[in-house]
Amino acid sequence: MRLPATSRYATAIRENLPVIGTLIIVVVLWQFLTQSGVIPQYLLPSPSSIVLTYFTSKVDWAGQTLVTLREILVGFALGTILGIALAFLVAESKILSKIMMPYIVMTQVLPLVAIAPIIYITFGFNDTSRIILVILISFFPVVIGTETGLIDVDKNLVYLLRTLGAGEFKVFYKIRLPNSLPHMFNGLRISMTGATIGAIVAEFVSSNAGLGYLITTSLTTYEIRTSFVAVFILAALGLVLYGAVTILSRLLMPWFKGN
Amino acid sequence: MQHVGKTYGTITGESVEALRDVSFDLDEGEVLGIVGPSGCGKSTLLRLMTGLEPPTTGKIERVESTGKFRVGFIFQDSSLARWRTVLENVRLPLEVLGIKDETNIKKVIELVGLSGFEKAYPSELSGGMQRRVAIARALVHQPTVLLMDEPFSGVDEITKEVLQTDLNYLIRTLAVTGVLVTHDIDEAVYLSDQVLLMSARPGTIVQKVNVALPKIRGPHVRTEPDFVNCTAQIREKLLLILPKTSLKRENTS
Numbered sequence: 001m002r003l004p005a006t007s008r009y010a011t012a013i014r015e016n017l018p019v020i021g022t023l024i025i026v027v028v029l030w031q032f033l034t035q036s037g038v039i040p041q042y043l044l045p046s047p048s049s050i051v052l053t054y055f056t057s058k059v060d061w062a063g064q065t066l067v068t069l070r071e072i073l074v075g076f077a078l079g080t081i082l083g084i085a086l087a088f089l090v091a092e093s094k095i096l097s098k099i100m101m102p103y104i105v106m107t108q109v110l111p112l113v114a115i116a117p118i119i120y121i122t123f124g125f126n127d128t129s130r131i132i133l134v135i136l137i138s139f140f141p142v143v144i145g146t147e148t149g150l151i152d153v154d155k156n157l158v159y160l161l162r163t164l165g166a167g168e169f170k171v172f173y174k175i176r177l178p179n180s181l182p183h184m185f186n187g188l189r190i191s192m193t194g195a196t197i198g199a200i201v202a203e204f205v206s207s208n209a210g211l212g213y214l215i216t217t218s219l220t221t222y223e224i225r226t227s228f229v230a231v232f233i234l235a236a237l238g239l240v241l242y243g244a245v246t247i248l249s250r251l252l253m254p255w256f257k258g259n
Numbered sequence: 260m261q262h263v264g265k266t267y268g269t270i271t272g273e274s275v276e277a278l279r280d281v282s283f284d285l286d287e288g289e290v291l292g293i294v295g296p297s298g299c300g301k302s303t304l305l306r307l308m309t310g311l312e313p314p315t316t317g318k319i320e321r322v323e324s325t326g327k328f329r330v331g332f333i334f335q336d337s338s339l340a341r342w343r344t345v346l347e348n349v350r351l352p353l354e355v356l357g358i359k360d361e362t363n364i365k366k367v368i369e370l371v372g373l374s375g376f377e378k379a380y381p382s383e384l385s386g387g388m389q390r391r392v393a394i395a396r397a398l399v400h401q402p403t404v405l406l407m408d409e410p411f412s413g414v415d416e417i418t419k420e421v422l423q424t425d426l427n428y429l430i431r432t433l434a435v436t437g438v439l440v441t442h443d444i445d446e447a448v449y450l451s452d453q454v455l456l457m458s459a460r461p462g463t464i465v466q467k468v469n470v471a472l473p474k475i476r477g478p479h480v481r482t483e484p485d486f487v488n489c490t491a492q493i494r495e496k497l498l499l500i501l502p503k504t505s506l507k508r509e510n511t512s
Contacts, residue, residue, distance in 0.1 A: 156338035163309045163330050164355040164400075174354070178342045255342050255380045 045225045050232065053225040059214065065233055068199050068210040071127065072241065075134020076195040080188065082135060083142025090143065091150040108140050112198060116205040130202040137198035138191040145187020149180025182256050185249040192245050196238045211237075260284075263317035264461075265303055276461040277303045281317070283455060283464070285404070287324075290430060290437040292451030292470075294444055294493065296501060300462025301440045305406050308438060323403050329356075331402035333410040337389040339381040345392050346377040352400040367395045370429055387418045394426060398433065405430070405437040411446065423449055424478050431474045444497070448489045449476060456493055458500040466496045 027047050033039045034046035041049065054061065086104065090097040107115075116133055123129045157175045166174075203212025211230045218226035249256070265278040277300040285291050293301045307314055309330050310321065321328045331352070339348050349364050368377060371391040381389055390411065397405055410426075411419045427450050430437055441447050447454050448470055456466040470489055472480060480486050 154338050154340075156334045156336070157340060159311075160332055160334075160338070160351075161355055162311055163332055164352055166355045170355060174351070175340070178340070181342070253342065255382065 042222075042224065045228055049225055050228045054229045057226060057229070059226065059229075061229070061233060064210055064214055064230075065237065068203065068212060068234075069237065071130050071134055071199040071202065071210065072195045072237075075131045075198065076138050076192060078131070079135040079138035079191060079195065080142050083139040083187065083191070084146050084184070086139070086143045087146035087150060091147050104140065104143065107136055112137060112201045113205060116202060120206055125206050130199065130207065133202040134195050134198040137201075138195040141187040141190035141194060142184070143187070145190075146180055146184045149183030150176055152183065153179050181249075181253050185245070185253070188249070189242060189245050192241050193238060196234070196241060200234065261318045261320070263304075263307065263314045263319060265300070265307060266315045278307075278314075279461040279463050281462070281464055283453075283467070285436065285438065287436050288434050289453065290435075290439065290451045292439045292441065292447030292454040293457060294441060294447045294454060294497075295457030295462070296459050296497075297442065299457040299459035301457055302408055304457075304462065305408055305438060305440045308404065308406055321403075328404075329400060329402045331397035331400065331405045333393050333397045333405070333407040335409045335412050337381070337386075337393040339389055339392055339396075341381055344378050344380055345373060345384070348381070348392055349395045349399050351396060356400055358400065363399050363401070367399045370398075370432075371395045372425065386414060387422060390414065390422055391425075394429070398429070398435070403436065405435050407437065407439045407441075409441050410439070411443075412441075419446075420478065420481070424476075426450065427476050444490050444493050445481065448486060448493070449481065454489075454493060456496055456500075465500055466493065468492055 030044075031047050034041055034044055035048070045053075086100065090100060112133060115136065116129075119129045119132050119136075123132060153176055157179075158171055161171050161175060199210070200212035200215070203210045204216050207213040211234050214230040215227045215234075218224070218230070260281055260283050263278060263281045264276070267275045267277055269275055281304060283291070293304065295301050306312065307319060309332065310319075310328075340351065343351070345368065346364060349368055350361065353359075353361065353364070365374075365377075368374060371394050373388060373391055373395070376384065376388070381392070384392070393410070397407075411422055414422065423446055429435075430450070437450075439447060439450050448468075451470055452474075454468045454470060455464050456468070457463065458465045468489060472485055472489075
């Protein structure tokens, strides 16, 4: 039985009240502390000045956001495809797993800022390199998540299909694949946040546009407020992207009582 | 089954003889119960009947009068697909076999008493209800033989007896040919026409008991003399083949 529309909105508001309430309290406190000078505004601008900067600055916020967003989404999509492909290989063959896993793990333990210059020199100081860096950081959680999902299968279900004469493809399509979705989506959620960070770090090392570019350039010119606006947009962007993955997972896995 | 034996190789290189010289016939419409202590190879025996693995020695003959030989399998835990609804779970064998006709699905769901739950997911059902879905799934494609591997293990006694009563009624009404593997002697006698008692290591048949009870057995049968005598017969033999208790005690017998 569904509640009437107005009541559902009321419930939604009521459920999110703690989050909204906390946010309001934090903002009010922040405004008070900075406005009164307890925290100097050259270190931490007040919320009101940040909002003012957003509206009065000559920066094309939407355009800059889109630059970074494109790096995140393309990198994430390609990283996901790469991650799933690798997971299949690793799950299928123990030999491939032994050969590939050390190198895969190595790409993760080396800090991105150290790898970035090498990528830029090899592929050029351009968007392609930035997308490659995003792929590097976002593919790994997908590998782990998908591989876990492929291995963690109910052997009885596989046996059942075999008694009915099903071949490997049917077993994969009907059992292994749907079974792996929850684990894969866990990997995707982590990967999405990683992709966001990866795009910014790539821009920190070298870029001429984007939110990361704005943050570094405005910090070097001491335009703290500009960098804060960029940071806030970034935070909101990250939340929206993460939420999108979660919503997608709920759509594709209606049975899953997870997050 | 004619003088069937099965030997496995273990990781350490040894070979384990799971079954030795097992012979019996299963007629159409008959239900065979197989009881025995853990490790006596009864599950191995059941799985040999699916045809996925051949026996090491002996011969298994499958005779199907009409069409292809098909098995239905019920596992020790329901093993339902969590991502499929009840209806989709029951439909799975038909999908695999390429059978487009879906009339059996609703019918068999009704027979196990789950009408109205077609759109529910396994996580929303009780354990007993999940077992019923497993039964429906095993019967939807009208298998030649229904193979049941401890289908109610882990279920509480009261629910178990209800499930057994319903399964007995279902099997007899549909004239299903079945093999039941269980360590519950009462369950074996209640559901079967013939009970085989197996001993362990290697698994062999030590007793064959005929169950002379009417095909459809209501719940009251469990307390009737014929039933109790039958189970007593099996229990006595079981005591003989089980290893003596290792606990030190006064001589009571």
